[in-house]
Amino acid sequence: MELMKKNTLKNRYSRTARVLVLRNVHVSIEGREIVAGVTLSISPGEIHLLMGPNGSGKSTLLHAVAGHPRTTVTKGSMTLDGISLSKREPHERARAGLFLGFQQPVDIPGVTIGSFLRTVQNTLRTADHKTTISPTAFAAQLKEVLVHMGMDERFGGRTLNERLSGGEKKRGELLQMVVLEPRYALLDEFDSGLDVDAMRQVAHIISEQSKKGIGFLLVSHNPKLNDMLPITAVHVMGKGTFEASGGPELLVTIAKKGFGP
Amino acid sequence: MPVLTKEKATIKRAVYSQVRPGAVQVKSVFRTPKGLNEDIVSQISERKNEPDWMRDLRIAAYGIFRTKKMPTWGPNLSKINFDAITYYLRPQEREMRSWDDVPAKIKETFDKLGIPQAERKFLAGAGAQWESEVVYHSLQESLKKQGVIFESMDEGLRKYPYLVRQYFGKIVPARDNKFAALNTAAWSGGSFVYVPKGVSVALPLQAYFRINEPNMGQFERTLIIAEEGSSVHYVEGCSAPRYTKDSLHSAVVEIFVKKHARVQYTTIQNWSGNVFNLVTKRAVVYEGGEMFWLDCNLGSKITMKYPSIILREPHAKGEILSFAYAGRGQRQDAGGKVIHCAPHTSSTISSRSVSNQGGRSSYRGLVKVAPGAHDATVSVTCDALMLDSVSRSDTYPTIDIAEEQVSVAHEARVNRISEEALFYLMSRGLSQGDATSLLVNGFAQAVIKKLPMEYAIELHRLLTLETKGGIG
Numbered sequence: 001m002e003l004m005k006k007n008t009l010k011n012r013y014s015r016t017a018r019v020l021v022l023r024n025v026h027v028s029i030e031g032r033e034i035v036a037g038v039t040l041s042i043s044p045g046e047i048h049l050l051m052g053p054n055g056s057g058k059s060t061l062l063h064a065v066a067g068h069p070r071t072t073v074t075k076g077s078m079t080l081d082g083i084s085l086s087k088r089e090p091h092e093r094a095r096a097g098l099f100l101g102f103q104q105p106v107d108i109p110g111v112t113i114g115s116f117l118r119t120v121q122n123t124l125r126t127a128d129h130k131t132t133i134s135p136t137a138f139a140a141q142l143k144e145v146l147v148h149m150g151m152d153e154r155f156g157g158r159t160l161n162e163r164l165s166g167g168e169k170k171r172g173e174l175l176q177m178v179v180l181e182p183r184y185a186l187l188d189e190f191d192s193g194l195d196v197d198a199m200r201q202v203a204h205i206i207s208e209q210s211k212k213g214i215g216f217l218l219v220s221h222n223p224k225l226n227d228m229l230p231i232t233a234v235h236v237m238g239k240g241t242f243e244a245s246g247g248p249e250l251l252v253t254i255a256k257k258g259f260g261p
Numbered sequence: 262m263p264v265l266t267k268e269k270a271t272i273k274r275a276v277y278s279q280v281r282p283g284a285v286q287v288k289s290v291f292r293t294p295k296g297l298n299e300d301i302v303s304q305i306s307e308r309k310n311e312p313d314w315m316r317d318l319r320i321a322a323y324g325i326f327r328t329k330k331m332p333t334w335g336p337n338l339s340k341i342n343f344d345a346i347t348y349y350l351r352p353q354e355r356e357m358r359s360w361d362d363v364p365a366k367i368k369e370t371f372d373k374l375g376i377p378q379a380e381r382k383f384l385a386g387a388g389a390q391w392e393s394e395v396v397y398h399s400l401q402e403s404l405k406k407q408g409v410i411f412e413s414m415d416e417g418l419r420k421y422p423y424l425v426r427q428y429f430g431k432i433v434p435a436r437d438n439k440f441a442a443l444n445t446a447a448w449s450g451g452s453f454v455y456v457p458k459g460v461s462v463a464l465p466l467q468a469y470f471r472i473n474e475p476n477m478g479q480f481e482r483t484l485i486i487a488e489e490g491s492s493v494h495y496v497e498g499c500s501a502p503r504y505t506k507d508s509l510h511s512a513v514v515e516i517f518v519k520k521h522a523r524v525q526y527t528t529i530q531n532w533s534g535n536v537f538n539l540v541t542k543r544a545v546v547y548e549g550g551e552m553f554w555l556d557c558n559l560g561s562k563i564t565m566k567y568p569s570i571i572l573r574e575p576h577a578k579g580e581i582l583s584f585a586y587a588g589r590g591q592r593q594d595a596g597g598k599v600i601h602c603a604p605h606t607s608s609t610i611s612s613r614s615v616s617n618q619g620g621r622s623s624y625r626g627l628v629k630v631a632p633g634a635h636d637a638t639v640s641v642t643c644d645a646l647m648l649d650s651v652s653r654s655d656t657y658p659t660i661d662i663a664e665e666q667v668s669v670a671h672e673a674r675v676n677r678i679s680e681e682a683l684f685y686l687m688s689r690g691l692s693q694g695d696a697t698s699l700l701v702n703g704f705a706q707a708v709i710k711k712l713p714m715e716y717a718i719e720l721h722r723l724l725t726l727e728t729k730g731g732i733g
Contacts (some may be wrong), residue, residue, distance in 0.1 A: 006346050019611035066684075066688050067684075067688075068684055069680060069684060070680070089687065089692075089693075090684055090688045091687040091688075091689075091691055091692050091693075091695075091696075092686070093688075094688055094689055094690035095690050099688075099689075100688045102685065104678070105685060106681045106682045106685040108685070108686070108699070108700065108703055109684060109704065109706070110702065110703030110704055110705070110706030110707065111699060111700075111702070111703040111706070116699070119691070119699065120689045120690055120691060121697075123690055123691055123692075123695060124690045127690070136591050160703075166626075176689065178688070180689065
């Protein structure tokens, strides 16, 4: 009985290979194909960079992996550590270990970042049959993370995304990722609007988290990221497919020539 | 969730229980036969040993009730069967000053509702009404010594007849509306609060109203007098078990806010879905005084309630903050009224409503600036949140301005739970139901943050229970 109880989504697949795999994924929105066959595999600790011009389907791909209701995966498969994601609700994907950092996170009026994160963390812990965290213990934990990330200790008292600057929103998304400890993080334009110092801090946190075993898929327009991050692979997207994939050396070409052929 | 970040949130029992307690069998010591007539009105008065003037007032009010038409401008009230209702039921011989003396069954229910615990924790005084009568009442000794009176309305009339006669029915006369007339004819219980000049009652006074029997009518009557420079916060809570037969709750509340006094009146109503809740609440504010109605309506079949403020003298202030949740089969018709009668008066009405599962909530408000009330400031904001497409929300604002030099702001917004917000929250691991609850609580936060901590936790909990099932 005890065994059965512990048979949660995460545990059930812990014996299978740990890897996030997208195989020939096609995504449509309202009948229009935006992503036309993408194959990708991210292992724990890897940092994959997804680049490409606006409108090439990068965000749509990320949203489809996270299960946005307006995206339809028409073909292909997506598995997280052996769990098929395709038919799961967004919250089930999150509970399996997926995190999506939004390019433009939605305002949630009346809800503070701290209380939100505690609610989510306790929801995830309950789903995992773990004990919940008391408000005081959580406050201490959050403070520690904020200090570590070089953020204002009072950030937890701010309203979720409402009246946050562009940079604060980005760091807020990263904060959520650090607190929620996913297995794989998809971060959409995580670096836009950040100044040089903030960028360095964010890059530092990402490489640190990758060392802890989180696999990353980062969407960015910055070809100089390699100076700050140990990039595993680079994928260039255009018109819904990967036009090029390779190691960080690909960034040199992009920096020189842009995304054009 | 926001309110739970503070440490006090670990209090296991808030003011109201973890569950809605069910009905219990309680013997009554006296009850009138079903229905209302002049004889029954006299019986109630005799039973209470009232002075003649009160009996005459009741009988006159009964006449007004019989001739007044039902209000037709709002929700449909034709389902109320006045003949099926028990208008007066006395559960015990007299009011108790100690919980130990309250009948066991009644005590158990109030225990489940957390009433005595709440009193020990954060109240200056507490009252508990069961059907028609207040069964328990207490007030801190230090406040008694300062001359503060906090009694049931019946005790108030017995002990301070001159005070009651001076103020009773002066703001809400029987002829005001059909239900005010009914209350004046059949009133029983409620609170009488008197705060002498310059006295501040730091902790809230609380009264809890419980209907237990089916087809019961509860007609409490509350009168609050805050003398010059005084301040008081009165809190009322209401609940009833679920029956297939309808009950009627029709209260009248009158509040006198004298010069530079401040009164806050907080309601958290969680009636079951078979209660018609038709209440007249009105305050009159004198020079520099301040009245604040904080009115939270969950539950009931139909609620019609528009807390009102008459700003009678210069620099008087009024604020009405109302929150309503209309679920399946519910109609919340709430809002507020402010009448500016003097210059330099200011008022704020904010209404927030949530409609779910076909429920309907309406904001109905009136702001009137009378001739001569120059330099008045008026602000009205209505926010409605719709959780699905079968629910409904309307606003019926009336603004009537007879002065030129007046500042008036009016805003109304209808919000829906956006797919993007739901996806954002779900992508973090919250189910659709949990995500919806979080959004609703966030929407209600403007109200929740104004409540005392224990009530904030309770409102949060009630909203979570109501919305956890998700949308539709």
